[in-house]
Amino acid sequence: MFQVAIYGKGGIGKSTMAANISFSLASRGKKVMQVGCDPKHDSTRLLLGGRAQTTVLDYVRTTPVFRRKLEDVVETGSGGVICAEAGGPEPGIGCAGRGILTTFDTLKKLGADSMDVDVKIYDVLGDVVCGGFAVPLRGEYADAVILVTSGEFMSMYAANNIMKGLSNFDTGKPRVLGMILNSRGVDGEEESVRRFAVAAGIPVIAVIPRDDAFRDAEANGHTVREMHPESEISKRVDEIASMIADAADGKRGLFYPKPLDDLQLSDLAAGREIRPGTGAPADRIQCPGCGRRTTIRDTRIMNSCAAYGALSAFMRITDFTVVLHGPRSCMYLMDMSHEGSSLQLHSRGLYDFPPRHNLVCTMMDDSVSIFGGVRMLEECLEKTLDGGADKVAVVTTCMPGIIGDDTARVVEKASAAHPGAMIIHMPTDGDVAGEYGDGVKMAVESILGMIDNSVESEEGFVNLVGTSFFDIHSRRYADEVDRMLAVFGEKVNCRFLDEMTYDTLVNYCRASVDILVSDVPANRELMGMITERTGRKPFQASLPVGMREYAEWMRLMGARTGRSEDAEREIAAARKEYEECVRRRRRRFEGRKVIVISRMNRSSDWLVDLLLDLGAKIVRLGCFPSPRKDGTDALSRYIGMLTENYSIDMLEDDMDRLSPDLLICDLIYPVRNGCRFARIGKAGIGLRGVLDYAEYLENILRLPATDGWREAVR
Numbered sequence: 001m002f003q004v005a006i007y008g009k010g011g012i013g014k015s016t017m018a019a020n021i022s023f024s025l026a027s028r029g030k031k032v033m034q035v036g037c038d039p040k041h042d043s044t045r046l047l048l049g050g051r052a053q054t055t056v057l058d059y060v061r062t063t064p065v066f067r068r069k070l071e072d073v074v075e076t077g078s079g080g081v082i083c084a085e086a087g088g089p090e091p092g093i094g095c096a097g098r099g100i101l102t103t104f105d106t107l108k109k110l111g112a113d114s115m116d117v118d119v120k121i122y123d124v125l126g127d128v129v130c131g132g133f134a135v136p137l138r139g140e141y142a143d144a145v146i147l148v149t150s151g152e153f154m155s156m157y158a159a160n161n162i163m164k165g166l167s168n169f170d171t172g173k174p175r176v177l178g179m180i181l182n183s184r185g186v187d188g189e190e191e192s193v194r195r196f197a198v199a200a201g202i203p204v205i206a207v208i209p210r211d212d213a214f215r216d217a218e219a220n221g222h223t224v225r226e227m228h229p230e231s232e233i234s235k236r237v238d239e240i241a242s243m244i245a246d247a248a249d250g251k252r253g254l255f256y257p258k259p260l261d262d263l264q265l266s267d268l269a270a271g272r273e274i275r276p277g278t279g280a281p282a283d284r285i286q287c288p289g290c291g292r293r294t295t296i297r298d299t300r301i302m303n304s305c306a307a308y309g310a311l312s313a314f315m316r317i318t319d320f321t322v323v324l325h326g327p328r329s330c331m332y333l334m335d336m337s338h339e340g341s342s343l344q345l346h347s348r349g350l351y352d353f354p355p356r357h358n359l360v361c362t363m364m365d366d367s368v369s370i371f372g373g374v375r376m377l378e379e380c381l382e383k384t385l386d387g388g389a390d391k392v393a394v395v396t397t398c399m400p401g402i403i404g405d406d407t408a409r410v411v412e413k414a415s416a417a418h419p420g421a422m423i424i425h426m427p428t429d430g431d432v433a434g435e436y437g438d439g440v441k442m443a444v445e446s447i448l449g450m451i452d453n454s455v456e457s458e459e460g461f462v463n464l465v466g467t468s469f470f471d472i473h474s475r476r477y478a479d480e481v482d483r484m485l486a487v488f489g490e491k492v493n494c495r496f497l498d499e500m501t502y503d504t505l506v507n508y509c510r511a512s513v514d515i516l517v518s519d520v521p522a523n524r525e526l527m528g529m530i531t532e533r534t535g536r537k538p539f540q541a542s543l544p545v546g547m548r549e550y551a552e553w554m555r556l557m558g559a560r561t562g563r564s565e566d567a568e569r570e571i572a573a574a575r576k577e578y579e580e581c582v583r584r585r586r587r588r589f590e591g592r593k594v595i596v597i598s599r600m601n602r603s604s605d606w607l608v609d610l611l612l613d614l615g616a617k618i619v620r621l622g623c624f625p626s627p628r629k630d631g632t633d634a635l636s637r638y639i640g641m642l643t644e645n646y647s648i649d650m651l652e653d654d655m656d657r658l659s660p661d662l663l664i665c666d667l668i669y670p671v672r673n674g675c676r677f678a679r680i681g682k683a684g685i686g687l688r689g690v691l692d693y694a695e696y697l698e699n700i701l702r703l704p705a706t707d708g709w710r711e712a713v714r
């Protein structure tokens with residue numbers, strides 16, 4: 001099957017042209033299907049005797065999935081042309097571009113791809129304003145593209161945009177058949193279009209004269225090609241059909257367009273000679289060997305989306321309800337990734353245990369994404385508030401952002417109707433507001449506004465700031481932190497962004513000091529924002545990991561609270577326990593070769609100390625560059641033995657050359673040759689953390705050198 005996308009600015013006559021071409025191809029014996037992709041849904045009208053057919057999107061909206069049938073959305077028109085219309089939402093509501101994707105998807109699912117068709121014609125609105133309208137330009141849909149234009153500047157401007165869109169879906173093969181001038185009778189029209197075509201490097205394949213035959217045929221609900229087969233217009237249409245047939249048979253070449261840049265367009269508009277273009281955009285290169293063009297993409301890792309970041313931040317406030325405005329898939333992914341969270345599926349009750357956190361999702365589906373989701377959000381918010389929630393954060397995903405749901409207005413209305421409730425609007429729009437960290441930041445700025453700066457501080461209370469890659473979420477390490485603080489008669493007031501209530505948040509300033517949970521860039525940034533908002537000075541050391549850090553931290557806390565003697569007593573007891581732990585395990589580590597690879601934004605000093613105390617031989621200490629956009633620097637006492645900018649290739653090499661007994665790494669890596677693997681992220685906080693980690697490493701070393709099950713299945 002050969003697929004042709006006919007693009008043209010709205011009102012330029014591309015639907016009339018598409019219907020005429022389809023009929024002409026059918027008259028040559030081709031089996032043709034025409035799919036109208038303009039929300040105006042009048043593409044196939046001339047093939048159906050002037051009648052409008054059921055659009056796919058209306059059908060999808062009103063028909064349950066299990067009742068849908070292909071014959072409900074396709075009709076056979078003049079010449080046996082199979083007709084389908086996408087349809088679309090009312091102007092200004094929803095997303096017509098998304099509707100095109102849904103139409104294609106629905107037709108495919110209903111079996112349209114297996115119909116006996118030689119040529120498929122897509123009639124597409126040429127105002128390519130978003131990715132949806134560009135879908136028919138994708139390689140899997142368009143083998144060839146025809147541009148319909150008049151001599152009016154805006155029409156050529158639209159055609160130029162289509163060529164730009166086309167280069168974004170470069171398949172490595174030329175795909176433009178040419179340009180059709182559908183004359184409007186404008187002065188110098190043909191000359192303008194020909195100048196444009198030459199500058200863009202594509203041919204004008206037909207000039208369609210202005211003719212009353214169009215009006216006559218349309219008034220009767222037919223194509224000119226059918227009603228006036230001998231007319232001049234029909235001859236031109238037949239020539240175009242013949243070119244399509246030749247292109248399908250490989251007898252006619254297609255072209256790479258060179259869309260005009262802004263300066264060239266200004267020349268075109270002014271009727272001047274069009275200056276030479278600047279060539280391909282900077283991020284597109286041509287391989288000198290095969291000539292294939294490709295796009296260089298930004299390879300920076302995005303750590304999930306801003307919507308997820310904002311959701312995660314608000315879900316840490318246990319008496320807040322998060323209303324996620326988006327599809328179920330977003331909620332599912334976000335909730336699955338959110339440690340310790342539980343689901344409350346909107347109106348479905350899939351999980352009926354009392355949720356620790358309250359996450360509600362509007363469950364946008366395909367039809368909502370096309371026709372707009374404001375009403376859905378209104379209903380969900382109303383239900384949540386009526387259900388007793390009085391603190392709500394509305395977080396928006398990509399879909400409402402793309403289709404332009406006015407979520408701010410919904411929140412405004414709900415706030416007016418529920419004056420006692422606090423409703424916070426988080427328009428992250430998925431990844432439009434940035435990546436995960438940007439979403440967290442956006443939420444934190446809002447959350448910080450809830451702190452009452454006038455609350456007096458009291459001795460005996462501390463705040464913990466930040467989340468940790470160490471396992472602070474587990475009760476065991478929360479207990480360890482409580483135990484460490486109890487040495488000085490202190491307890492936790494607020495765990496900022498880690499299991500806090502609205503009340504502890506408002507009374508954040510009640511604590512006499514703020515302590516960083518772990519010294520990583522994200523937490524430092526969080527502390528900086530708190531300092532800016534409250535004017536409070538943080539404690540000079542983060543919660544410790546490792547024996548040495550533990551002793552230092554205890555001394556600093558002793559000095560701060562005037563209880564240095566208690567600190568020294570605790571250090572002595574801890575050291576005894578640590579040394580006993582090391583003595584018991586040392587025989588298993590002595591002389592063992594270990595590779596430790598961490599990320600540059602995390603200190604591994606505690607681990608190096610532990611391994612050296614255990615008698616292990618560290619043959620490589622490496623640092624992967626951090627994938628995060630923010631800082632990657634970490635201070636280390638072992639900077640002299642550190643290999644910076646370590647890579648997987650280097651690890652491959654080290655694994656062969658150094659033959660380690662144990663690899664300890666941030667990333668899961670398939671070890672071989674009897675080497676064991678352990679993860680750094682398993683470490684906990686405080687003395688307990690390092691003792692547990694030593695036991696974890698010992699257990700790893702006790703594992704058999706080869707996996708028995710692997711041997712068994714060989």
Ligand code: SF4
Pocket residue numbers: 305306307308326329330333396397398399429430431
């Ligand atoms: S990027 Fe968009 S689609 Fe993906 S999870 Fe985030 S909100 Fe959902």
